[in-house]
Amino acid sequence: MYYRTTYSSPVGTMTLACDGDHLVGLWLDGQKYYGGTISGEMMEKSCIPVFKAAHNWLDSYFAGERPAISQLPLAPIGGEFRREVWGILCEIPYGEVITYGDIAKRMAAKLGKDRMSSQAVGGAVGHNPISIIIPCHRVVGSNGSLTGYAGGVQTKVKLLELEGADMSNLFVPKRGTAL
Known part of the structure; x- marks a missing residue:
């Protein structure tokens, strides 16, 4: 229940x-x-x-x-890969961002692989069931694009601003899944 x-x-x-x-x-x-x-x-x-x-x-x-x-006692529901990615999200400090590619490299090392797909990581990040607390809003594209937030890009901007993130190298994409 x-x-x-x-x-x-x-x-x-x-x-x-x-x-x-x-x-x-x-x-x-x-x-x-x-x-x-x-x-x-x-x-x-x-x-x-x-x-x-x-x-x-x-x-x-x-x-x-x-x-x-x-x-908080968290128990996000998902497969092992997704839970591992969500664990990495929990390690991102307030006001800082990490790229999907950076998470992919960490996951590859964790799994003993040469490389990992950024898209696979993006799928796990996008399906994070505990928004804000598990901070998926702190993940950005490799070029600084504020893409891929299930709660909407403007919400992502507000959360990062609230946390005091340096927004100078980040931008809202003109097109894409975040809009």
Whole structure:
């Protein structure tokens, strides 16, 4: 059984999902792949302790603080490859960005391979079920393109600005999947 609640944020209403003990989802309304990792119905139930902890974490984050991801019991649902990529996302410091190619190199080394497809990494990043907390918004194209954010490129910009990221070498693509 999965439970859900909502959170009103400066970037829009979010739905949070849990299994009772662990946060398993956080999606912006209208986000691509919204609820995609949850099979079955989610029952509305706001009084679960993990939701209170997540709300407090998000309050701190949107107040410009830098709460630790480790403060929350996360259990994103996905295959081993995706979970490994999401683990790398959790290591990206606030206000910093990493490229899909950089993650691909790290994954290749982890898996003992010569190389790894940036597109495979992009698929894992794009299907991150716990947006913002697992910071997929900190991943950019190799040329500084703010591409590939399931919550929309303008949300990605707002989150990076909130974190104080250096935006001088980053740009919004004129065309692409982020728009």
